[in-house]
Amino acid sequence: MWDAAIEALERAARLHRQFFRLAGQHERVPVWEPPVEVFEHDGLLAIVVALPGVAPDLVNLNLEGSTLVVAAERALPRALAGGTVHCLEIPYGHFERRIQLPAGRYRLVRRDAEHGCLSLDFERLD
Template sequence: MWEAAIDALERAERLHRQFFRLAGQHTRAPVWEPPIEVFEHDGLLAIVVALPGVPPDRVNLNLEGATLIVTAERTLPRAFAGGAVHCLEIPYGRSERHIRLPAGRYRLARRDSEDGCLLLDFERLE
């Protein structure tokens, strides 16, 4: 029960960081954290990172120990430059997500993009 409470607090903190930091900050610090899904299937560790509007060539992967770091940048559309914005709910700017991988060693087996999501499959190395 305690572990579930800690997980809920971590999710709430992540959502707070994701939605309440100002997009467009002039800093290299991440502005938002993309939501993820991590699951295993057919012997692979699959990770889905929701990055709507981010071109695949603007996504970087870095493995630091057992943590996968996904960084990307979503720029404001040109149409926003000359008009008044009435609602801005989709985050823009630099994103960064740290994903702790389950114990073991992994090799990236597939990297793809589909419907605004980054799709990653990792093989476990024995």
């Protein structure tokens, strides 16, 4: 029960960071975190990152030990810049998502984008 409560709090904190930014934060500080799915299939570790409106070739991937860091920027469309916004639920600005990988060493074997999602397949090296 305690684990479920901790997980719910972490999820709530992630959602809060996803949609809110403190005034005066530096531009390179992540503004939001995209949702992810991590699963294993056919001997590969598969990660799907929801990135609507982000060009896949502009997404930076860095492996820092056992943590995969996915970062880029989702720019505000020009059409929104001069108009009146009635609803703005999709976050914009610099994002970064840190994904803790299961124990082991990995090598990226496939990077693909489809329907606003970045799909990554990693092969376990050990």
